Amino acid sequence: MASALLASFFHPSEVVALVQYKLSAKANPNYSNNKLRERLYFFLNLTSRSFAAVIQDLDTDELKDAICLFYLILRGLDTIEDDMTIALDVKIPYLKTFHEIIYQKGWNFTGNGPNEKDRQLLVEFDVVIEAFLQLKPVYQSIIADITKRMGHGMAHYATAGIRVETIADYDEYCHYVAGLVGLGLSDIFAACGESPMLSKRKDLSNSMGLFLQKTNIIRDYLEDLHDKRRFWPKEIWGKYADNIEDLTKPENKEKSLECLSHMVKNAMEHIKDVLDYLSLLQNRSIFRFCAIPQVMAIATLSMLHTNYQIYLRENIKIRKGETVWLMKQTDNINAVAAIFRLYTRQINVKSNPLDPHFVDIGIICGATEQTCVSKYPGSTAELKRLQAGVLAGTSGNILAAAAVVAGAVALRNSFA
Amino acid sequence: MPQTKCLVTGGNGFLGRWIVQELIKRTDYAITILDIFIPANATATDRITYIAGDITDAAAVHAAFKGHHICMHVASPPAHFPAETFKKINIEGTQNVIDACRAEKVGRLIYTSSASVLSDGSPLENADETHPIPKTFIETYSETKAIAEDMVLKANSPTLLTCSLRPSGIFGPGDTQGTPGFMDVMKKGQHVLQIGDNSGLFDWTYVENVAYSHILAAQKLVPGAGVDGQAFFITNGTPTPFWNHPRALMAEKKVVAPYMIIINFHIAIIIGFLSEMFGVLKKMMGKDVKEGFTRVRVRYIAYNRYFNISKAQKILGYEPVVGYKEGIKRTMAYFIEQEELQAKKAK
Numbered sequence: 027m028a029s030a031l032l033a034s035f036f037h038p039s040e041v042v043a044l045v046q047y048k049l050s051a052k053a054n055p056n057y058s059n060n061k062l063r064e065r066l067y068f069f070l071n072l073t074s075r076s077f078a079a080v081i082q083d084l085d086t087d088e089l090k091d092a093i094c095l096f097y098l099i100l101r102g103l104d105t106i107e108d109d110m111t112i113a114l115d116v117k118i119p120y121l122k123t124f125h126e127i128i129y130q131k132g133w134n135f136t137g138n139g140p141n142e143k144d145r146q147l148l149v150e151f152d153v154v155i156e157a158f159l160q161l162k163p164v165y166q167s168i169i170a171d172i173t174k175r176m177g178h179g180m181a182h183y184a185t186a187g188i189r190v191e192t193i194a195d196y197d198e199y200c201h202y203v204a205g206l207v208g209l210g211l212s213d214i215f216a217a218c219g220e221s222p223m224l225s226k227r228k229d230l231s232n233s234m235g236l237f238l239q240k241t242n243i244i245r246d247y248l249e250d251l252h253d254k255r256r257f258w259p260k261e262i263w264g265k266y267a268d269n270i271e272d273l274t275k276p277e278n279k280e281k282s283l284e285c286l287s288h289m290v291k292n293a294m295e296h297i298k299d300v301l302d303y304l305s306l307l308q309n310r311s312i313f314r315f316c317a318i319p320q321v322m323a324i325a326t327l328s329m330l331h332t333n334y335q336i337y338l339r340e341n342i343k344i345r346k347g348e349t350v351w352l353m354k355q356t357d358n359i360n361a362v363a364a365i366f367r368l369y370t371r372q373i374n375v376k377s378n379p380l381d382p383h384f385v386d387i388g389i390i391c392g393a394t395e396q397t398c399v400s401k402y403p404g405s406t407a408e409l410k411r412l413q414a415g416v417l418a419g420t421s422g423n424i425l426a427a428a429a430v431v432a433g434a435v436a437l438r439n440s441f442a
Numbered sequence: 443m444p445q446t447k448c449l450v451t452g453g454n455g456f457l458g459r460w461i462v463q464e465l466i467k468r469t470d471y472a473i474t475i476l477d478i479f480i481p482a483n484a485t486a487t488d489r490i491t492y493i494a495g496d497i498t499d500a501a502a503v504h505a506a507f508k509g510h511h512i513c514m515h516v517a518s519p520p521a522h523f524p525a526e527t528f529k530k531i532n533i534e535g536t537q538n539v540i541d542a543c544r545a546e547k548v549g550r551l552i553y554t555s556s557a558s559v560l561s562d563g564s565p566l567e568n569a570d571e572t573h574p575i576p577k578t579f580i581e582t583y584s585e586t587k588a589i590a591e592d593m594v595l596k597a598n599s600p601t602l603l604t605c606s607l608r609p610s611g612i613f614g615p616g617d618t619q620g621t622p623g624f625m626d627v628m629k630k631g632q633h634v635l636q637i638g639d640n641s642g643l644f645d646w647t648y649v650e651n652v653a654y655s656h657i658l659a660a661q662k663l664v665p666g667a668g669v670d671g672q673a674f675f676i677t678n679g680t681p682t683p684f685w686n687h688p689r690a691l692m693a694e695k696k697v698v699a700p701y702m703i704i705i706n707f708h709i710a711i712i713i714g715f716l717s718e719m720f721g722v723l724k725k726m727m728g729k730d731v732k733e734g735f736t737r738v739r740v741r742y743i744a745y746n747r748y749f750n751i752s753k754a755q756k757i758l759g760y761e762p763v764v765g766y767k768e769g770i771k772r773t774m775a776y777f778i779e780q781e782e783l784q785a786k787k788a789k
Binding site for chain 1: 693
């Protein structure tokens with residue numbers, strides 16, 4: 027907390043948000059009257075802290091449980107796929123049949139290597155299966171369907187290797203690992219009475235996943251490079267370097283930055299879909315559940331844009347204070363549209379006119395503004411409010427600094 | 443069937459020349475260029491005839507229009523001309539064109555209007571053709587264009603079908619105003635200045651797209667097509683932050699401002715006001731005043747000013763043929779070449 031506060035020193039609106047967040051932080055919900063659910067949510071907290079928080083804010087237990095299980099099942103699948111200590115011929119059948127395994131009462135898996143961080147989830151997977159079988163059949167079949175498709179995708183990539191050559195390959199890969207989650211969530215929302223349009227607009231649901239995944243892929247360039255993974259499409263990086271690892275070389279700095287803005291531009295192409303999707307949501311808790319990760323993604327993308335640091339160090343993140351401030355602001359489509367306008371403007375300001383993607387990124391920023399003004403006119407007032415908040419915070423900061431200086435001078439004088 | 447004859451007023455101007463090129467490329471019309479200035483080296487071809495003539499001279503206009511089927515009324519003076527000239531050319535000239543069309547049985551009249559017919563100094567966001575024409579205008583140019591457009595659209599009748607095109611921010615090779623203006627700013631080193639936070643969007647339109655829209659309008663200006671009596675906004679459909687445009691132009695010359703001085707919008711408005719007052723004082727002292735830094739200009743730059751082109755897309759089937767980025771490249775390739783030619787001449 028202290029370090030987060032310090033990092034937000036020059037962003038006082040974040041300090042306010044951080045303190046409010048700390049004061050209002052809820053205790054984890056109490057599931058002690060239900061051993062099964064207690065264990066389930068224990069695993070959720072264990073495997074994903076960020077996801078756990080937004081899931082637990084959902085309105086109904088029915089929806090919470092369905093999404094929690096959707097998450098845990100995909101996490102289980104991922105834990106098998108991710109573990110390089112499992113031989114390929116052992117792994118593939120599991121990936122391909124995981125959608126059937128989840129119907130087998132009592133099934134669990136102890137084949138993970140000892141260092142696999144989510145090993146315990148599979149060791150006690152019978153808990154997940156038991157809860158899954160208690161879900162309404164409609165949720166079961168949605169989850170099983172996505173699990174099947176994702177498992178087959180993973181099996182394909184595990185055998186053939188992840189070769190992201192073209193932008194189409196890149197989109198396809200992101201579809202399997204993230205777009206499918208968007209599709210599944212939309213079906214779950216539709217099943218519990220949210221707008222049925224959601225499950226019809228597969229393109230929008232897919233973009234929701236792609237925007238998040240692409241932002242992560244850009245951010246994790248160095249980490250993935252060290253782990254010998256490569257998700258940036260050659261169709262893009264090949265324009266700027268002979269080998270993807272050459273992007274880290276200081277002598278290629280200019281080209282590397284051009285490559286980065288090409289990747290950012292590619293991710294930004296999903297913004298319109300993301301806003302379209304979010305505007306279809308009726309229920310406030312579902313809206314926040316969907317919008318918070320997207321808002322974090324645009325803030326992250328803005329931070330990554332023209333930021334050479336991504337080639338120098340791993341684990342670049344937006345400030346904790348900024349995260350909390352954004353969570354506080356994410357309330358309705360107008361506020362979210364305003365946040366997107368705020369960050370796309372930042373992106374445009376950061377752009378280098380000599381960069382070959384300068385004009386195109388400007389066009390996407392313009393298109394975002396244009397869409398928001400026509401479809402979410404309330405976002406203009408929200409944007410003014412956000413900017414005023416940031417500004418008031420900054421001037422408050424200057425005042426505080428001035429007060430400290432004045433105080434110090436007064437002290438010095440009184441001792442002199 | 444005899445060959446369709448199309449007359450282009452101002453056919454030797456920046457946009458006019460592009461329209462003539464598009465007519466050559468996309469139609470089989472015979473083309474007549476009516477312009478106050480015909481260059482000495484202009485030679486008629488089997489498709490192009492030149493007539494030197496003043497649009498404000500009714501008799502000359504009548505004579506030139508004889509035997510034509512289509513008129514594209516493009517002629518209009520550049521922005522730095524005095525107010526009286528605008529009234530004379532844009533209003534009287536347009537009246538002459540309408541009269542001549544009626545008298546000479548020209549069946550189709552396409553008027554090159556301007557998106558600035560909505561310029562009353564307030565922001566324009568996704569403005570479409572239902573947006574009312576303002577009562578007051580920021581400058582005579584916009585006002586006279588709006589009056590002329592109204593005259594043209596009201597002249598629409600079964601024997602003379604009319605329509606109006608409203609391009610915004612035309613730029614391209616041969617551009618005499620926008621692009622050279624930005625290049626001047628760069629030469630003077632003023633490109634480090636920025637008014638406002640660059641959040642205002644502006645619609646720039648590559649000249650070939652505007653020319654192309656004229657061809658579409660001519661072809662679709664037939665009974666029952668929903669084009670006659672109508673105005674259409676024409677842009678590239680890609681509004682961008684205003685200051686991106688000069689930066690993109692400069693970047694083609696590999697020039698980028700080493701630092702930026704950003705003048706806050708409100709402060710710029712105050713400076714504009716003071717500069718206007720200064721101008722008034724100078725005028726009172728009988729000195730010549732060139733319009734400089736005014737509040738109107740500050741607002742024009744900082745406010746949103748972009749349009750909705752779906753009517754042109756739907757009814758004219760218009761889509762930009764050259765993208766904005768490509769337009770920037772082609773424009774600067776031309777101006778860089780011109781500069782090099784001039785540098786050679788100077789030697």
